[in-house]
Amino acid sequence: MQEIKMSIPNFDIRQIAASGQCFRINPHPEEPDTFTVIAYGRYLKIRQKAGSREVSFFCSADDFKNLWWDYFDIGTDYAGIIQSIDPEDQYLTAAAQKGSGIRILRQQLWEVMVSFIISQNNNIPRIKHCIELLCELCGTSWQEDGRTVYAFPDAKRLYLTDLSPAKLGYREKYIKTLAENVWKGKEDLSELIFSRSPYSYVENRLKSIYGVGPKVANCIMLFGLHRLESFPVDTWMHKIIEEKYNGVFPVERYRDYAGVIQQYIFNYAINESD
DNA sequence: GACCAGGTGTCCG
DNA sequence: CGGACACCTGGT
Numbered sequence: 449m450q451e452i453k454m455s456i457p458n459f460d461i462r463q464i465a466a467s468g469q470c471f472r473i474n475p476h477p478e479e480p481d482t483f484t485v486i487a488y489g490r491y492l493k494i495r496q497k498a499g500s501r502e503v504s505f506f507c508s509a510d511d512f513k514n515l516w517w518d519y520f521d522i523g524t525d526y527a528g529i530i531q532s533i534d535p536e537d538q539y540l541t542a543a544a545q546k547g548s549g550i551r552i553l554r555q556q557l558w559e560v561m562v563s564f565i566i567s568q569n570n571n572i573p574r575i576k577h578c579i580e581l582l583c584e585l586c587g588t589s590w591q592e593d594g595r596t597v598y599a600f601p602d603a604k605r606l607y608l609t610d611l612s613p614a615k616l617g618y619r620e621k622y623i624k625t626l627a628e629n630v631w632k633g634k635e636d637l638s639e640l641i642f643s644r645s646p647y648s649y650v651e652n653r654l655k656s657i658y659g660v661g662p663k664v665a666n667c668i669m670l671f672g673l674h675r676l677e678s679f680p681v682d683t684w685m686h687k688i689i690e691e692k693y694n695g696v697f698p699v700e701r702y703r704d705y706a707g708v709i710q711q712y713i714f715n716y717a718i719n720e721s722d
Numbered sequence: 723g724a725c726c727a728g729g730t731g732t733c734c735g
Numbered sequence: 736c737g738g739a740c741a742c743c744t745g746g747t
Contacts, residue, residue, distance in 0.1 A: 568728080569726090573746090574745065577745095578744095658731085661729060661730045
């Protein structure tokens with residue numbers, strides 16, 4: 449455990465935590481400017497003063513190199529993406545300005561699938577609450593900073609545990625079915641991770657899962673498979689496309705990274721709504 | 723009590 | 736294929 453401090457462009461942990469793509473990055477209960485991250489069964493403390501480029505990672509050098517560097521997508525050039533935005537598009541320009549510290553995290557596919565199935569017809573505070581309840585119910589626990597922390601539970605745990613205390617509502621049966629199929633090998637996630645299959649093939653595979661429709665499938669592709677061309681359209685996006693783009697968004701202009709653009713717009717809508 | 727929240731399954735034409 | 740409608744739960 450050590451402090452690894454570095455300057456990173458287009459990186460703002462507050463924006464990332466509030467962007468709606470992840471549900472388990474939270475302010476540290478005691479330390480200011482500090483957030484906790486739990487992912488891939490690991491815990492990270494990360495510190496960044498508001499508006500600063502200097503970021504401190506509290507972890508081993510190995511974890512930083514092998515896990516967190518990739519997790520936060522530090523190798524991708526977000527400045528280039530922002531520069532490519534149509535300067536005539538005032539709304540998107542403003543959205544990208546406000547969200548210029550957002551990165552599309554490389555989260556664990558399994559966690560993303562479960563989290564975004566829970567997200568349907570739900571609100572973000574309750575989504576986060578449900579996920580924490582799941583982790584406390586049956587996630588592996590260990591001690592960090594004198595507190596108990598919980599990993600995201602794997603398919604076996606979710607299948608074998610009574611999930612009713614997590615208050616998932618009608619989504620519970622979707623999670624149960626998926627957990628059972630993954631645990632019993634009927635649903636092979638590694639095939640999705642390593643495949644370079646065409647976009648529509650992967651999308652159809654995901655949509656064949658009980659409880660996964662077009663919107664959740666696109667979120668899984670963007671946040672769980674890092675398919676940056678994925679462009680999820682939810683109620684927020686739909687409303688903005690209607691109001692600001694006359695019902696048609698120029699996705700093809702940004703086709704290789706439309707998901708990043710989507711995230712700027714979505715983040716702007718939920719956090720800076722005017 | 724009605725309505726809403728990062729939608730989807732089901733049914734029906 | 737497209738449009739209604741119900742749906743757990745917790746908050747306003």
